[in-house]
Amino acid sequence: MSNINIEKEKKYNKWIVALSISIPLAVAALFGVNLKRLGFDVEPLTFLPPIYASVNALTAVVLVVAVVAIKKGNRKLHESLMKFAIALSVSFLVMYVAYHMTSDSTKFGGEGVIKYVYFFILITHILLSIVIIPFVLITYVRAITNNIERHKKIAKITFPLWLYVAITGVVVYLMISPYY
Template identity: 45%
Template sequence: MENQNNSFKSLWVSISLISLAIFAFLVWWIYGKETADGSSYPWVSALPYINCALNSLTAILLCLGVSLIKKGNKTAHRNVMITAGVVSAIFLITYLTYHHFQGDTKFLGQGFVRYLYFFILISHIILSMVQVPLILGTFYLAFTKKWATHKKVARITFPIWLYVSITGVLVFIFLKSF
């Protein structure tokens, strides 16, 4: 039992360290490094729309996956959750590609909408950092068949992952509208 607890702890420490490294890399990628010239690649301007579509798809898959397990459909739940993970991984690639060519985008709205936008953006950024170890851990707990703990952790992972994907769409809509 003691041994199992220790290996569990070191697993969470490793997952958290990996997540921290991913986050540090993202901050450097978006805010630190020089952006490349994307003017000869017209598809770059389509990437925010693709990112928005991928975030929307993730949100739909997450709701579908959880409603399936509530009905007891374990195989469909597993398949839909794995698909949500793959869609999020594709999102990460298209997001990084976009930010390779384009640094951060300025929000031009003023007044109340500006406070609202930054509340959404900051909560989105903080929770996108929190969600990485939770998602990796929830998958790990499922693949190692630790169902009771999977259920406990997944009930935290699900709303956070859903919030991050929905607010990703909202940030895009705000940037396009103001």
């Protein structure tokens, strides 16, 4: 691996750090903003949860197909699918924030063991959705700067974490959907 590629990669580090901090902070800040309670005449975007859950499901499928593509040596398809997975994750985030800015949060109504299962899945989903941001960005930067060996190393960590976040997003939706 050349020092030129590592230097190219380092140019992105400030962006990776900035985005890894600012995205969760922005989501947290916007999550607490309810436009209706602030006096804005907005319709709740109650149609969004099944859509963004579907986006999470599609993200999981795209991630798996992308891994299969690279294992079969189809780098171009892998690159396209990974860019698509990033776009899907961004679209999920926009819809998720829009929903929570216009609608009251739904409380989980299950009781007993299922309540603990739900909260375990929800909490790990939320925490890993924050953790995955720098992993995705670093993995992507290593690919676009042609640091393929370093890309492969971190991708082995990024893939299962991102897949877990995508799948648990669907599971959380399915578990809470009866209470909407």
